[in-house]
Amino acid sequence: MDSRAQPRLAVLASGGGSNLQALIDAHARGDLPALVALVIANRAAAGALERARRHGIPAAFVGRKQHADPDARILELLREHRVDVVVLAGWLALVGPQLLAAYPERVLNIHPGPLPRFGGKGMYGQHVHAAVIAAGVAATGPTVHLVDERYDEGPILAHVEVPVHPADTPESLAQRVLREEHDLLWRVIRDHFCANSSGG
Numbered sequence: 001m002d003s004r005a006q007p008r009l010a011v012l013a014s015g016g017g018s019n020l021q022a023l024i025d026a027h028a029r030g031d032l033p034a035l036v037a038l039v040i041a042n043r044a045a046a047g048a049l050e051r052a053r054r055h056g057i058p059a060a061f062v063g064r065k066q067h068a069d070p071d072a073r074i075l076e077l078l079r080e081h082r083v084d085v086v087v088l089a090g091w092l093a094l095v096g097p098q099l100l101a102a103y104p105e106r107v108l109n110i111h112p113g114p115l116p117r118f119g120g121k122g123m124y125g126q127h128v129h130a131a132v133i134a135a136g137v138a139a140t141g142p143t144v145h146l147v148d149e150r151y152d153e154g155p156i157l158a159h160v161e162v163p164v165h166p167a168d169t170p171e172s173l174a175q176r177v178l179r180e181e182h183d184l185l186w187r188v189i190r191d192h193f194c195a196n197s198s199g200g
């Protein structure tokens with residue numbers, strides 16, 4: 001990557017894509033000197049694909065049924081779009097070794113709870129928030145970490161605390177955490193992957 005250039009991001013998102021939107025918005029505001037250059041979803045109906053198209057960002061659906069080797073197809077797309085950093089935002093599949101080897105320490109994930117306690121296989125979405133409430137902890141909050149070949153286990157880059165209220169449901173907690181995710185993800189990308197975070 002040219003150190004003067006803005007890093008080119010690929011966002012892998014199979015859900016609604018509100019975190020993707022937060023990155024697009026942060027870039028448009030001038031807060032994030034990194035460009036969303038590609039969006040990939042593994043569900044054809046993912047809201048993230050629609051958001052990407054609305055902003056003129058190349059968007060691809062890579063399904064397990066459509067592609068014998070989805071990771072190879074994803075890698076091909078990343079290369080085609082000269083992607084520097086891969087951001088998993090609501091991507092539920094494991095990332096294959098081929099892709100991790102091609103992007104060492106350049107694949108990150110946002111998780112909606114504290115790690116390692118509320119992570120691992122099956123710990124995603126409302127399962128995380130339900131487990132947090134069941135554990136009776138006073139605080140939760142999103143975690144951004146580098147990705148390795150296991151679920152939610154790579155080095156942690158940032159975590160923000162969000163209080164758990166006695167009346168919280170998994171849904172109410174998810175909303176409060178998601179708001180913090182939107183403010184956290186672009187900051188982590190700016191601080192860790194942008195050469196000159198003060199712009200210029």
Ligand code: GRF
Nearest residue numbers: 015016017018019090111112
């Ligand atoms: C977020 O809560 C993120 O932490 C988790 O999946 C959710 C994605 O939400 N990995 P969205 O698709 O960005 O709205």
